[in-house]
Amino acid sequence: MKKVVVLFAILTMVLSAFSITITMTAGAVGRELEVLYEQVAMFMEENPDITVNVLPMPNSSTDRHDLYVTYLASGTPDPDVLMLDVIWPAEFAPFLVDLTDDYDYFGLDGFFPGTVASNTVDGRLVAVPWFTDAGILYYRKDLLEKYGYDVPETWDELYTAAKDISAKEGINGFVWQGARYEGLTCDVMEFVHSFGGEIMKDGKVVVDDPEYYDNNLAAITFMNKLILDGASPRGVTTYMEEEARRVFQNGDAVFMRNWPYAWSLANTPESPVAGKVGITVLPKGPAPDGRNSATLGGWNLGINANSSPAEVEASKKLIKFLVSKEQQVYKAVYTGQTPTMVEAYNDPRTIEANDFYPDILDVFVNAEPRPVSPIYNEISREIQVAVHQVLTGQSTPERALDSLARNLKSLVE
Amino acid sequence: MKVKGTYKRSDIWLAFWLIIPTLIAIGITAFYPLGQTLYDSFFKWSLRPGFEREFVGFQNYINLFQDPRFLSSLWNTIYFTFFSVVIEFLLGLGTALILNADFKLRGLVRAAVLIPWAIPTAVSSQMWKWMYNDQYGVISIMLYNLGILEEGTPILGTPGMAMAAIIGVDVWKTTPFVALLLLAGLQTIPNELYEAARIDGANIWKQFTSITLPVLRPTIGVTLIFRTLDALRVFDIVYIMTQGSVGTETLAVYNRSLLMDNIFSPRGLFGYGSALSVVIFLIIGIFTLIYIRSLNIKLD
Numbered sequence: 175m176k177k178v179v180v181l182f183a184i185l186t187m188v189l190s191a192f193s194i195t196i197t198m199t200a201g202a203v204g205r206e207l208e209v210l211y212e213q214v215a216m217f218m219e220e221n222p223d224i225t226v227n228v229l230p231m232p233n234s235s236t237d238r239h240d241l242y243v244t245y246l247a248s249g250t251p252d253p254d255v256l257m258l259d260v261i262w263p264a265e266f267a268p269f270l271v272d273l274t275d276d277y278d279y280f281g282l283d284g285f286f287p288g289t290v291a292s293n294t295v296d297g298r299l300v301a302v303p304w305f306t307d308a309g310i311l312y313y314r315k316d317l318l319e320k321y322g323y324d325v326p327e328t329w330d331e332l333y334t335a336a337k338d339i340s341a342k343e344g345i346n347g348f349v350w351q352g353a354r355y356e357g358l359t360c361d362v363m364e365f366v367h368s369f370g371g372e373i374m375k376d377g378k379v380v381v382d383d384p385e386y387y388d389n390n391l392a393a394i395t396f397m398n399k400l401i402l403d404g405a406s407p408r409g410v411t412t413y414m415e416e417e418a419r420r421v422f423q424n425g426d427a428v429f430m431r432n433w434p435y436a437w438s439l440a441n442t443p444e445s446p447v448a449g450k451v452g453i454t455v456l457p458k459g460p461a462p463d464g465r466n467s468a469t470l471g472g473w474n475l476g477i478n479a480n481s482s483p484a485e486v487e488a489s490k491k492l493i494k495f496l497v498s499k500e501q502q503v504y505k506a507v508y509t510g511q512t513p514t515m516v517e518a519y520n521d522p523r524t525i526e527a528n529d530f531y532p533d534i535l536d537v538f539v540n541a542e543p544r545p546v547s548p549i550y551n552e553i554s555r556e557i558q559v560a561v562h563q564v565l566t567g568q569s570t571p572e573r574a575l576d577s578l579a580r581n582l583k584s585l586v587e
Numbered sequence: 588m589k590v591k592g593t594y595k596r597s598d599i600w601l602a603f604w605l606i607i608p609t610l611i612a613i614g615i616t617a618f619y620p621l622g623q624t625l626y627d628s629f630f631k632w633s634l635r636p637g638f639e640r641e642f643v644g645f646q647n648y649i650n651l652f653q654d655p656r657f658l659s660s661l662w663n664t665i666y667f668t669f670f671s672v673v674i675e676f677l678l679g680l681g682t683a684l685i686l687n688a689d690f691k692l693r694g695l696v697r698a699a700v701l702i703p704w705a706i707p708t709a710v711s712s713q714m715w716k717w718m719y720n721d722q723y724g725v726i727s728i729m730l731y732n733l734g735i736l737e738e739g740t741p742i743l744g745t746p747g748m749a750m751a752a753i754i755g756v757d758v759w760k761t762t763p764f765v766a767l768l769l770l771a772g773l774q775t776i777p778n779e780l781y782e783a784a785r786i787d788g789a790n791i792w793k794q795f796t797s798i799t800l801p802v803l804r805p806t807i808g809v810t811l812i813f814r815t816l817d818a819l820r821v822f823d824i825v826y827i828m829t830q831g832s833v834g835t836e837t838l839a840v841y842n843r844s845l846l847m848d849n850i851f852s853p854r855g856l857f858g859y860g861s862a863l864s865v866v867i868f869l870i871i872g873i874f875t876l877i878y879i880r881s882l883n884i885k886l887d
Contacts, residue, residue, distance in 0.1 A: 409721030
């Protein structure tokens with residue numbers, strides 16, 4: 175018995191000299207985690223010398239942030255591969271391995287430029303885009319048809335249709351994310367950009383620049399008008415993604431702004447609106463500055479700078495595998511999460527599983543990043559507070575924009 | 588100290604050695620972090636690599652009292668604490684008096700009232716958040732039907748109402764705990780006292796004010812300390828239900844945001860967050876002292 179134990183110990187030591195274990199964090203939204211386990215199994219089959227442990231994370235991005243903060247601040251070498259929200263690279267950059275020289279290794283020329291740019295901090299590439307996200311408009315095909323409306327191209331058209339149909343049907347018009355949290359910043363950026371406004375540009379605060387101020391004001395005023403006039407329910411000021419999706423999927427709203435993940439859920443057989451939903455780009459603001467805009471979301475893979483060189487090498491291999499075209503297609507087919515590589519959209523398997531992709535490919539290509547800054551959290555919070563105060567009737571659009579400009583300047587200066 | 592003479596010297600040494608591991612554990616888990624936090628609060632500092640620790644003396648504390656977000660979260664915390672503790676205490680006392688009476692199935696009822704207390708706060712907060720939902724929430728719909736609320740009003744998205752709703756959840760959750768503590772106190776009062784009072788012709792109110800309340804005073808003191816300290820550092824209910832929006836941000840919620848959201852901020856907010864932690868600690872300490880003094884509680 176003793177001999178066996180000794181032999182086993184020696185064997186493990188010999189084996190471990192040649193093999194390496196790395197840890198990777200992962201989300202568990204929808205089928206995400208299951209699919210990752212399958213992908214990791216494939217990877218380990220191709221690379222028998224590498225063992226990958228998957229560490230599931232909470233669903234909320236804020237809770238994940240809290241966990242990463244404790245990992246990184248304590249300087250622990252685990253986890254090696256970090257799944258990062260698109261807004262974190264600037265903040266976490268000092269803790270991440272510099273991947274600038276591996277640009278070609280990961281084949282980043284074939285990726286959406288916006289997703290790569292959002293992972294580049296001061297010219298340093300710190301993470302690789304894994305899957306992307308962008309805000310899109312969901313609408314009820316059956317109801318638009320019933321009342322003779324076209325798919326809205328401008329916010330005013332959406333407003334008219336939402337008000338009219340919701341009144342006649344006795345349901346809500348347009349639901350979106352109005353609770354005071356990160357999602358509100360995403361929605362605000364879409365309204366502001368589509369009206370031709372801008373909050374930050376090249377690291378400078380431009381909220382009250384004469385060039386943007388009027389458009390910013392018009393955008394915030396319009397958001398407020400949606401609620402005041404009943405085109406959106408007053409409850410949107412408490413909605414996050416899932417609250418909005420529940421209302422829409424239950425058949426209780428005409429329009430919804432959300433991320434692409436809601437598509438497959440809205441079309442499950444037990445969904446009351448299955449087959450009645452259409453999706454399109456978010457509407458344009460009014461002429462002359464109005465345009466379509468979608469906020470860039472998505473998740474990236476970075477490497478912990480405290481990992482050993484051998485772990486870093488193994489982590490790079492894993493990342494290269496996960497972001498390869500084949501695996502992006504696999505992920506798109508089984509989770510519905512949208513690839514970051516242009517090629518993956520041309521694959522028939524991707525299109526077959528997600529037939530709406532070709533229609534909104536442009537949305538992903540042109541998705542606009544939120545301000546890139548190491549103090550992004552603070553900037554985002556100021557935006558959330560200012561707009562949420564307007565939406566809940568505690569401030570006027572003018573006063574909120576003035577205080578937003580003042581507070582942002584005191585943060586950035 | 589009086590007992591000292593009755594123990595043998597070796598016994599006292601043994602007791603000393605036995606207590607040492609506990610003292611070390613308390614030192615490591617309580618006093619060391621406390622001292623570290625106090626120390627950090629005098630610096631402009633962030634955990635961002637390469638950030639130079641800069642000594643700023645009391646500047647963080649001075650800034651804190653000019654920070655409108657701090658002042659409003661301080662006010663929100665006091666508001667929450669006052670109303671939740673007062674309501675919980677009155678309801679808890681009433682419940683305890685009822686549960687102290689003799690009736691059938693008393694044991695079952697006593698166990699049943701504890702259910703809200705037994706549910707983890709995170710779970711009950713999420714549950715109430717759904718009940719407050721503007722479209723499908725059972726509470727919202729009841730209030731619409733009664734005509735108290737206009738249809739479609741988001742309870743957790745309306746200034747004023749949101750804080751009241753959160754206090755309501757805290758009352759629902761904690762009243763059973765208060766009742767249980769007071770019930771334990773009530774049961775120490777011998778029945779003979781009441782019998783004697785009745786014979787002397789004291790009515791129920793007189794019995795309550797001259798027997799129940801005085802005997803119950805230490806229990807009331809401990810209950811109020813427990814509840815006030817808990818309420819002053821309220822975090823989970825608020826964070827889950829509103830994330831601190833529409834005037835519900837409390838000190839603990841603000842502190843989380845400083846220490847977790849902005850831990851790597853190049854603006855060096857870690858020291859500022861530490862200063863806030865110290866202030867929360869002091870506020871709680873002051874409240875405890877006030878209670879101990881005014882209720883004449885003996886801690887030894």
